[in-house]
Structure formats: C-alpha cells, structure tokens
Amino acid sequence: MISGAERGKGGRALSAHLLKAENEHVEVIRPRGLGSPGLHEQLEELVALSLGGRTDRPVYHVHADPDPAVVDNDGARALFWRLFEAEFNLASQPFCGAVHVKHGRRHEHRIYSLVRPSGQVVDLAWDYLRRERCARVVEFEFGMPVPTPSKHARAIIKALREAGRDDVAAWMEASGTTEAARPVARLSPQERLIEERTGVPLDDLRAAALAAWQASADGEGFLAALRERGLDLRAGRSGPVVVDATGTAHLATRLIGAAARRTDGTRIPAAAVRERLAGLTLQTHGDGHGRAVGPDHARARGAEAAPGGLGDGAGAGRDAGGADAHRRPDGARDGGGRHGGGGVEHALDRIRARPAAARLRGRLRMLPPGRNAALAEALDAVRARQWIAVPGMVDMWGLPLVEPHRRV
Structure with a gap:
C-alpha cells in the first residue's frame, strides 16, 4: 500500500487537482464537519475553520493507494483511515476529499484541517514513518504476501513491537525487508x-x-x-x-x-x-539586475554606495567623508528603516494593507481562551461572504471592526 501526504495552505488549485478530468473516474466523498455542497466550497470552508490556528499551512492532503493485489480495496482504505486518524489524533477533525480511478487503480484523497477548535495545531512529527506503519498493518491484515519495501523498515518494526503488533513485525522480518537495499524514489x-x-x-x-x-x-x-x-x-x-x-x-x-x-x-x-x-x-538567481555575489560582493556594494569608494571612508548610506547621510546634526535619523521610514504610522499602514484573512487571523490569535464564539462568528462571515463595518468602532490597530452581514 502506498500513501503520500503534503501540508499546505489549501486553495482552489488543490480542489481542482482532485477534480481533474484526467482520472478515469472521480467521486467526491462525503465530508465530515463541513456543510458546503461542492468540493471547492468545502475546501474554502475547511481553510476558514483554520483561521484561528498559529500556522500558515493549516491543511493536510493525504492519499491512500492499496496494492492491486488487495481484493477488497474499499475495506483496505477504510482500515487505513481508521489507523491513520488514530495515529495522528484526527478522528474529530473536519475533512473533504475524493476517490479516483486512474490507470485501473482505485485510490482516495483526503484533505484534513490541522487546527483544532482550541487553536492548537496537530503534531505531524515523523509523519512519513507513522503513515508507513499504518500501511504495513493494512497489508498484513489483507493478506499481502510481502510488505511494500520501505527505507524505514527497521524503525517500523520497532514501533510495531512497542504497540503490541508482534505479528506484523514478525511478518516484515520474515519477508527480508530489513535486509533489502533501501529503495530511493526517482523523484520527490x-x-x-x-x-x-x-x-x-x-x-x-x-x-x-x-x-x-x-x-x-x-x-x-x-x-x-x-x-x-x-x-x-x-x-x-x-x-x-x-x-x-x-x-x-x-x-x-x-x-x-x-x-x-x-x-x-x-x-x-x-x-x-x-x-x-x-x-x-x-x-543571484531571479535578480533582474544580475547582482554579483561572491567574496568581493560586500566590498563592491560599499564602493557603489558613494563616489569616494572604500578608500575615502565611504560605505552604504554614507557620504564621501564617511558621514552617515541619514543622520541629522542632532544625531537623530531621517526616515530610517528598511522600508523607507519608521514610526508607528508606517507599521499601521502595512497592517492595513494586509489581506483580510491575514488580519482576521491575527485578531483571532489575540483573543482570550474563550475565543470559540468569535471563531464561529468569523466562519459565519466567510460563508456569508459579506462584511459590514461597525460604525465608530476600531480595534487596537485603528482598523474598523467588522461583523458578518446578516440577511433578513
């Protein structure tokens, strides 16, 4: 059994990938914890549910592909998802997805939310090894003669014994998987x-x-x-x-x-x-001006910053006499900072320019522990797709407070 996974931001490109017509058959599966009708809308709702988490990659795209030798494909996938959800504690997390038939093989894609209602993010440490362990149990239970080769075979056997599955561990050892050459994928x-x-x-x-x-x-x-x-x-x-x-x-x-x-x-x-x-x-790759990078790069930048060059005491931001061109006679700096100016007003301008979803995420992170009601309200607003400003009210950054437009 083959499984794969990728963590990301979600988005329409992902749901479009799951609906590609290049598959011989596509079946959208019944979602969990989502109320939207189509896969595109379900993924948007899934991402909206994750706005309160401290992560910019809130979704986990996983696929499970049983070996063609397994007669009961649906049963093998069902067992894998049970083991997988128990392993990562995802049994109560919302998901959506689709079942594909491609080149005669039936496999399933699921997209899970990694953000819990409390805002905590699911721990995916060592996720590849943990998914491989689930797959080996499925292969054993459904009568595969030998396990799928894995470079983590020894670690999987150790983890299986610790979990009390000595039968699966012995099956793997008897197959010689720990002695075989470690497989290397041609492409990641x-x-x-x-x-x-x-x-x-x-x-x-x-x-x-x-x-x-x-x-x-x-x-x-x-x-x-x-x-x-x-x-x-x-x-x-x-x-x-x-x-x-x-x-x-x-x-x-x-x-x-x-x-x-x-x-x-x-x-x-x-x-x-x-x-x-x-x-x-x-x-530098991607530099339209062909900026040089190398042993002499730092000195070259300093020399280019002023006509006098390094020999005249000049450097980046200094005049030919070596004086800081940004400092006033009283020692203060004029408009310092990497972005062309300092001060609170410039920071507020940058915050106001952020996308609405990013501003909402930041606001939810600053709420007290009982923020679930606020998160639910934010989700309702995303579904309604209309927001209205609360007259005369702003938050600590000077941004207008908004609330969902409620249809009468």
Missing part, C-alpha cells in the same frame, strides 16, 4: 511537480550536470561546462543552483549528488561540491 513529490510544470526531465538535467562536473576540475571549468550544455550556475538562498532552459533553479549539491548516486551508487558529498564552487562570483 515536489520534483515531480516541477518536472510536470517545466517539461524538463530531471534525469536528463542530472546527467548533464554530472557530465559537466566530471569534465571540469574547478569552479570556472564547471561553469563553462554547464553553459556548453545550455545550463547556467547562479547563487541561490541555500547555495549555488543550476538553472535550466526554463529558468528553474535546482540546488547544485542535490542535483550532482543524486546524479552520481544513480550512475554508480556513490554520492558526491555536498561539501565537495561547495568546496569546488567556493571561489566563484555568481549572479
């Missing part, structure tokens, strides 16, 4: 989505990056070899990135390491990649 879920979006096969990109690596002995040679193959190297947030023909960035250490492992089973360490590329001065 995120990489699969990137490949679908760009149309660039990741295996081809890995092979080209590895060939450039093997054809070079230093950073400059690697950069030249990449460009010969229609690729480029830029500076990313987590290190150098290889940029493909569509402009999509791929972390160089991960790309080269995965390519080497698939070629001869030996992974090139990330430290070795970083060491070779350490002396390069690279442009």
Whole structure:
C-alpha cells in the first residue's frame, strides 16, 4: 500500500487537482464537519475553520493507494483511515476529499484541517514513518504476501513491537525487508511537480550536470561546462543552483549528488561540491539586475554606495567623508528603516494593507481562551461572504471592526 501526504495552505488549485478530468473516474466523498455542497466550497470552508490556528499551512492532503493485489480495496482504505486518524489524533477533525480511478487503480484523497477548535495545531512529527506503519498493518491484515519495501523498515518494526503488533513485525522480518537495499524514489513529490510544470526531465538535467562536473576540475571549468550544455550556475538562498532552459533553479549539491548516486551508487558529498564552487562570483538567481555575489560582493556594494569608494571612508548610506547621510546634526535619523521610514504610522499602514484573512487571523490569535464564539462568528462571515463595518468602532490597530452581514 502506498500513501503520500503534503501540508499546505489549501486553495482552489488543490480542489481542482482532485477534480481533474484526467482520472478515469472521480467521486467526491462525503465530508465530515463541513456543510458546503461542492468540493471547492468545502475546501474554502475547511481553510476558514483554520483561521484561528498559529500556522500558515493549516491543511493536510493525504492519499491512500492499496496494492492491486488487495481484493477488497474499499475495506483496505477504510482500515487505513481508521489507523491513520488514530495515529495522528484526527478522528474529530473536519475533512473533504475524493476517490479516483486512474490507470485501473482505485485510490482516495483526503484533505484534513490541522487546527483544532482550541487553536492548537496537530503534531505531524515523523509523519512519513507513522503513515508507513499504518500501511504495513493494512497489508498484513489483507493478506499481502510481502510488505511494500520501505527505507524505514527497521524503525517500523520497532514501533510495531512497542504497540503490541508482534505479528506484523514478525511478518516484515520474515519477508527480508530489513535486509533489502533501501529503495530511493526517482523523484520527490515536489520534483515531480516541477518536472510536470517545466517539461524538463530531471534525469536528463542530472546527467548533464554530472557530465559537466566530471569534465571540469574547478569552479570556472564547471561553469563553462554547464553553459556548453545550455545550463547556467547562479547563487541561490541555500547555495549555488543550476538553472535550466526554463529558468528553474535546482540546488547544485542535490542535483550532482543524486546524479552520481544513480550512475554508480556513490554520492558526491555536498561539501565537495561547495568546496569546488567556493571561489566563484555568481549572479543571484531571479535578480533582474544580475547582482554579483561572491567574496568581493560586500566590498563592491560599499564602493557603489558613494563616489569616494572604500578608500575615502565611504560605505552604504554614507557620504564621501564617511558621514552617515541619514543622520541629522542632532544625531537623530531621517526616515530610517528598511522600508523607507519608521514610526508607528508606517507599521499601521502595512497592517492595513494586509489581506483580510491575514488580519482576521491575527485578531483571532489575540483573543482570550474563550475565543470559540468569535471563531464561529468569523466562519459565519466567510460563508456569508459579506462584511459590514461597525460604525465608530476600531480595534487596537485603528482598523474598523467588522461583523458578518446578516440577511433578513
């Protein structure tokens, strides 16, 4: 049995994905804790229910795909969801979803709310291993001859014994799953989505990056070899990135390491990649001005900030004499701050400019423990889709208080 999961913000793209016509059959399942009629509306309601939680990723998208050898597909899915909800304490959480038939295989998607009525967020620590353990129990109960290979086999067996399921643990050990080579997926879920979006096969990109690596002995040679193959190297947030023909960035250490492992089973360490590329001065990926990043970048920025350059005592925000251009003679600063000005009025402007949902979420977080009534009122307002201002009343930030428009 295969299961997968992804945590996110929700949104219409997710519900549209579950309703895609590319499936041979789509059946919207009966939701729990939701009153909206369609899947799009159910997901909107699910997200609205989560506004009081201290998280910006309030939904959990999970799918369960029993093996074709399991005759009772519906029964296997039902057992998996019972075990899954018990494992993560989700039995009372709202969810919506759909059952798909694709390439002859029947599987189910569910989207759960991770925010409890109290505002507490469900703990998803080690979620992959915990879902795998549920799947192994389902396979055992429905007569699978051997379990699905898993790189967490030893940890799953240990957890099963601690839970009193020695029968399932013994079945896994007898199958030799702990001695088998650990399976490695060709693509992660995120990489699969990137490949679908760009149309660039990741295996081809890995092979080209590895060939450039093997054809070079230093950073400059690697950069030249990449460009010969229609690729480029830029500076990313987590290190150098290889940029493909569509402009999509791929972390160089991960790309080269995965390519080497698939070629001869030996992974090139990330430290070795970083060491070779350490002396390069690279442009920042996504910077339209081609800003340079490298050993001389900090000095270059200081030199560009004033005509006098560093030798004249100038730097960012200073004049040629080295004086702070933002300070008045009395020592105070004029309009300081990264956003072009300080002071409470600027902070209030930024708060007022936030989306309505973000402002509502912040307001709910500041309510006292008995905030469930306020959360219910907020949910009613989202469903009504109309808000009216309370005349003459504002909150602590100076924002007008609003309440749902009640239809007569």
